[in-house]
Amino acid sequence: MDxxxxxxxxLxxxxxxxxxGIILAFLRTWKWFSRSGRDIIDLATIGKFILHLCGIIGTVLLLVTAGVxxxxxxxxxxxxxxxxxxxISGLQDLLRIFIIVAFVLKTIDIIHLIIRQSRIEIFFMDWERSKTGNPNTVSIWRTYFAANELNELQTFRRINVPFQLFFVLLLLKGINLENIACAQTAINVTPSAVCSDGYVRVFRIGLGFCVLLGTAIIQYLVYILFYQRIIEDKIINFIDLCAVSNISVFILNDNYRGYYIHGRSxxxxxxxxxxxxLINLxxxxxxxxxxxxxxxxxxxQVFIMKINRSFRTQYESLFRNYYNNNGPRKVREDFERYTNMLLQSYQNLNRFLCAFIDHSLPSHEYIIRNRYLIEKLLNYEFRVRTRSNFQGQSDNFLFIDNEKTFTEILFYGEESTLFIWNVTTFLFIDFLSGNYVLAAIITYIINAIFxxxxxxxxxxxxxRKTLIPKNFLI
Incomplete structure (x- = not known):
């Protein structure tokens, strides 16, 4: 046994x-660089490359540790x-370093993920028209309701962490699969069996990883094949809610790329x-x-957007006016004047985006097309200048998003990243403590905190971005 x-x-x-992983980090940074519209490689670009590399190297360390x-x-x-x-002491020392570094790097990756998702630009476009002809009489409650539903989806995941950890402990401690990692050749997993010789930590890592992966796959398949099809699909329900509410969602997660959810009734x-x-339905x-x-x-109804500099400039101008009025709510002497300015800036931005979608802005036309296979594989859309049905050329694109990739702004769309982090946390705590129960408890606490x-x-x-008071976002 060498x-x-x-x-x-x-090694x-x-x-x-x-x-x-370095090549993959470079590709991810290149996509971000292109979508952000940068012209030169600056400190932000280098920082983004390092952050992507941290996440990838953390995953590599976990996979190597688990594989060995x-x-x-x-x-x-x-x-x-x-x-x-x-x-085995030399190998255990190496794997200890691997799992500690993996935990640190994956935690940095999760912090980066939270920052990315918490800085998106989002606006709820209201297509409703006033029955009296006065736009100020259009109710805001439909927008509040749609925003509240999106808020509830922000941390929703297909893998329920508390349930998974409970299931893992049931297998490892209840059924006593933990004894497989015992320092002996025989395997005895009967409930009354006791491991008197202690456990081999390398074996515990392999066993823990297999059980975590197996329970996650089972839970994921149950959600995809049963819960999502028979009970409810929360993502589809949100899209349907937008259509019923006559609300579209305009999202920019990068300077020149984002998502559009068409909710016009x-x-x-x-x-x-x-x-x-009822008659309409x-x-x-x-x-x-x-x-x-x-x-x-x-x-x-769901599209990936790729916009040009001209559209971005005009959008930023309108959004800046809207956001400045929607900034810190200081004590103002003329509160009514402030609210009128806020309403006007909101309506200006809403009209601009609705006119853009309606092809009512000749200077900001767009083309709708499906993504090519290579674009789906790379998750990158190439800006092919194509003549549209309108005069001139258009380099604003809406790509049909049948894969619902807009969920990457939610925990839902980053399930693999979060799962790898949860596994790394569990194995890291168990390697240091030699206790699956403690590992599950700390993993649950850390996951709940983040x-x-x-x-x-x-x-x-x-x-802040949608003018909705936080107390309405339950």
Whole structure:
């Protein structure tokens, strides 16, 4: 049993995967650089590269640690003896360094993720028109309701962490699978079995990783195949809510890239009584009205946006006026004048975005198209200057987003990143303490703290960007 070979293999694997990770970090930074519209490589670009690299290297360290540990568990478990216990100390020291560094780097990656998601620009476009002709009489409650639903989705995940950790402890402690990592050749997982010889930490890492991965896959498949199809799909429900509320969502997560959720009602008005709502839904269900899609006779409501500098400049000008009025609510002598200015700036921005979507701005036309296969694989949209049906050329694009990639502004769309961080935290605590129960408790606490931070920052950003008081975002 040459443990030194496994130690050398771990270092070689780390080196090879890190090389690939550097290339991947470069590609991610290049995409961000292009989407942010930067012309030169500055400190922000270098910082973004380092942050992407931290997340990737953290994942590499976890995979190498788990891979070596699982290999040792499978190959060396049946050959365990005192010599193995003596020789494995060098490998355990290396894996200790790997798992500690992985935890630190993945935590930095999660902080970076929270900052990214909490700084998006978002605006709820209201398509409703006043029955009296006075735009000031349009109710704001539909916007409040849609924003509140989006706020509830900010930290929603397909993998429920408390349930997963409970299931993991049930398997490891209740069924006593923990004894597989015992320092002996025999495997006895009966409830009454006791590991008197102690546990091998390398075995514990491999066992813990397998159980965490297995429970996550089961929970994910149950959600995708059962819960999402039979009970509810929260993302689809939110998109439907936008259409019922006559509210579209305009999102920019980079300077020149974002998402558009088309919520314009095919019935024109939605601020109506119960009878008219039921009639509208009946007509829509029986194909007696138009479709909800942005294009005629289509159902596509979600798009990836790529805008040009001209549109961004005008948007920033209107948004700056709106945001300045929606800034800190200081004591003002003329509060009514302040609210009138705020309402006017909101309506100006709303009219501009609605006119853009309606093709009513000749200087800001856009083209709708599907993404090419290479664009889907790279998650990067190429700006192909194509002549549209309008005069001149357009380099504003709306790409049909059937994959619902707009969820990357939510925890929902970053499930793999969060799962890897949870696994790293669990294995890190267990490696230091040798206690699965303590690892589960601390993992739950840390996850809850970061989810709370994300929820708080996200609510604050949503309130600041959409003019909605935080106390309305439950």
């Amino acid at each position: 443990i030194e070979i496994q130690r050398r293999n771990a 070689i694997s780390f080196g090879a995967l890190s090389g690939a 540990s699982i290999y040792c568990l499978i190959i060396f478990k049946s050959q365990y003896n005192d010599e193995f216990q003596t020789n 095919p019935h024109g008005m939605t601020d109506v009584n119960m009878k008219e709502i 009946y007509r829509e269900e029986n194909r007696m009205s138009g479709t909800r899609g942005l294009q005629a006779n289509s159902d596509e 989810a709370g931070i994300r929820d708080s920052f996200g609510r604050k950003n949503l309130s």
